[in-house]
Amino acid sequence: MSGIFDSVPLWRRALRVFMGFDGALALAVVMLAAAGLLTMYSAGFDHGTRFVDHGRNMLIAAGVMFVVAQLSPQRLAQLAVPLYVVGVALLVATAVFGVTKKGATRWLHVGVIDIQPSEILKIAMPLMLAWWFQRREGQVRGADFVVAFVLVAVPVGLIVKQPDLGTAILVMAAGVYVMFFAGLSWKLILPVIAFGALCVVALVWFQTAICQPDVQWPLMRDYQKHRVCTLLDPTQDPLGKGFHIIQGMIAIGSGGVTGKGFMNGTQTHLEFIPERTTDFIFAAFSEEFGLLGCIALLLGFTFLIFRGLMIAAEAPTLFSRLLAGAVTLSFFTYAMVNMGMVTGILPVVGIPLPFISYGGTAMVTLGLGLGLLMSVARSKRLMQT
Numbered sequence: 001m002s003g004i005f006d007s008v009p010l011w012r013r014a015l016r017v018f019m020g021f022d023g024a025l026a027l028a029v030v031m032l033a034a035a036g037l038l039t040m041y042s043a044g045f046d047h048g049t050r051f052v053d054h055g056r057n058m059l060i061a062a063g064v065m066f067v068v069a070q071l072s073p074q075r076l077a078q079l080a081v082p083l084y085v086v087g088v089a090l091l092v093a094t095a096v097f098g099v100t101k102k103g104a105t106r107w108l109h110v111g112v113i114d115i116q117p118s119e120i121l122k123i124a125m126p127l128m129l130a131w132w133f134q135r136r137e138g139q140v141r142g143a144d145f146v147v148a149f150v151l152v153a154v155p156v157g158l159i160v161k162q163p164d165l166g167t168a169i170l171v172m173a174a175g176v177y178v179m180f181f182a183g184l185s186w187k188l189i190l191p192v193i194a195f196g197a198l199c200v201v202a203l204v205w206f207q208t209a210i211c212q213p214d215v216q217w218p219l220m221r222d223y224q225k226h227r228v229c230t231l232l233d234p235t236q237d238p239l240g241k242g243f244h245i246i247q248g249m250i251a252i253g254s255g256g257v258t259g260k261g262f263m264n265g266t267q268t269h270l271e272f273i274p275e276r277t278t279d280f281i282f283a284a285f286s287e288e289f290g291l292l293g294c295i296a297l298l299l300g301f302t303f304l305i306f307r308g309l310m311i312a313a314e315a316p317t318l319f320s321r322l323l324a325g326a327v328t329l330s331f332f333t334y335a336m337v338n339m340g341m342v343t344g345i346l347p348v349v350g351i352p353l354p355f356i357s358y359g360g361t362a363m364v365t366l367g368l369g370l371g372l373l374m375s376v377a378r379s380k381r382l383m384q385t
Contacts, residue, residue: 021069021374021377022311022373022374022377022378025304025308025370025373025374025377028300028304028307029355029370031300031303032301032354032356033058033355035285035300035355036355036356037054038262039281039356040356041263042268042284043268043276043281044277046269050277053358054358057360060363060367061363061364061367061370062367064364064367064371065367065370065371065374066371068367068374069371069374069375069378071371073317073320073379076127077127077130077131077319079127081128081131083120083124083128084121084124084125084128084151086124087117087120087124088154088155088158090108090115090117091117091118091158093117094107094118094158094162095158097109098162104162105162106118106162106164118155118159118167118171119167119361119364121167122167122170122171122330122369123368125151125155125175126174126175126322126323126327126330127323127372129148129151129182129322130318132144132147133178134317145179148175148178148182152172156168156171156175159171163221164350165349166337166349166351169333169349169351170330170351173329173330173333174326174330177326177329177330178322178325181312181322181325181326182322203228204232207232207233211225211233211236227347227348228347230242244274244275245348247267247272247273248280248342249343251267251272251284251287252282252283252287252342252343254267255287255288255290255291255293256291257290257292258290258291258292259286259290259291259292260287260288260290261288262289264288267284267287268283268284273287277357278352278357278358278359279341279342279350279352280342281353281357281358282339282342282343282353283342285297285356301332301335301354304328305332308324308327308328308331309324309328311328311377311380312325314380315380316380323372324377327372327373330369331366331369334351334352334353334354337349337351354366
């Protein structure tokens with residue numbers, strides 16, 4: 001009889017499942033999700049079932065986040081190698097047996113559905129490198145960073161070959177972030193940054209000569225060259241590739257300080273903005289909510305990233321710190337690249353804006369990343385109770 005009375009009540013067991021969830025991170029997610037639903041209702045209410053599907057995708061992502069958050073960082077570390085190996089194997093299978101759509105071989109037919117294996121690497125990459133440097137803790141040498149570079153280069157090379165430059169950037173960035181937090185020397189980082197800046201200056205300076213149709217760019221396809229040249233001067237192809245950038249900038253500029261108002265965006269609803277519910281949804285948001293709305297959205301992302309970095313700084317193990325830091329900065333990369341390409345600062349590479357853009361696979365990947373952050377935060381709090 002005493003065993004029955006001493007048993008833990010059901011409500012307390014249920015409470016323990018939610019115990020340790022980071023409230024500040026959850027608040028940031030809720031605010032950004034609300035902004036995403038509001039924007040999608042306006043931009044996609046006359047676009048089939050986009051708003052309903054966007055809400056469904058958010059619920060699925062929330063479920064994924066909740067499940068992953070229940071896993072301890074130790075369990076996540078055990079999944080790192082298998083997930084990375086499976087992801088790379090699927091990328092190889094995609095290169096050999098993949099489904100080609102719109103000139104890109106990014107999908108693999110499995111059963112009754114087509115999957116995009118490159119999405120797996122957005123999570124598998126930081127997991128794998130965090131696991132690798134955890135094993136080398138206290139004795140990291142230059143050779144360990146060489147191994148890490150190879151682990152990054154293999155899947156990134158396969159993704160670039162598909163071609164899918166946007167996903168390749170995200171996977172590479174996730175790996176570089178782990179290496180940075182693991183102690184990659186600034187002596188190696190600064191020359192790369194300087195070389196990149198020099199390349200940008202050279203592109204701008206010699207734009208007229210190198211963007212001629214008969215000039216071939218090494219290691220780049222014609223459509224990639226065209227994207228860069230269109231970025232430098234969108235008016236060269238105002239009805240083609242430049243149309244996206246030009247219409248996006250018109251929408252952003254016409255929003256002014258306070259915006260045209262909810263559901264009153266003319267560029268959006270007259271369908272001048274291409275991909276207004278996916279890649280270019282930031283232009284639709286800017287048109288209706290203006291500069292003040294953009295500042296509020298940026299503050300929301302800043303809050304999310306700041307909280308994620310705080311979770312990484314307070315994590316109890318090296319694996320947790322590296323994983324949380326890389327995942328958090330991946331969210332930063334998502335937002336920065338998307339807003340940069342919509343405003344004409346960066347080439348159009350097809351990267352969605354977290355929480356705001358429509359996309360089932362991207363939303364589930366976002367839920368996985370948030371689940372990893374919640375797992376790290378939860379493990380620390382449960383250790384203190």
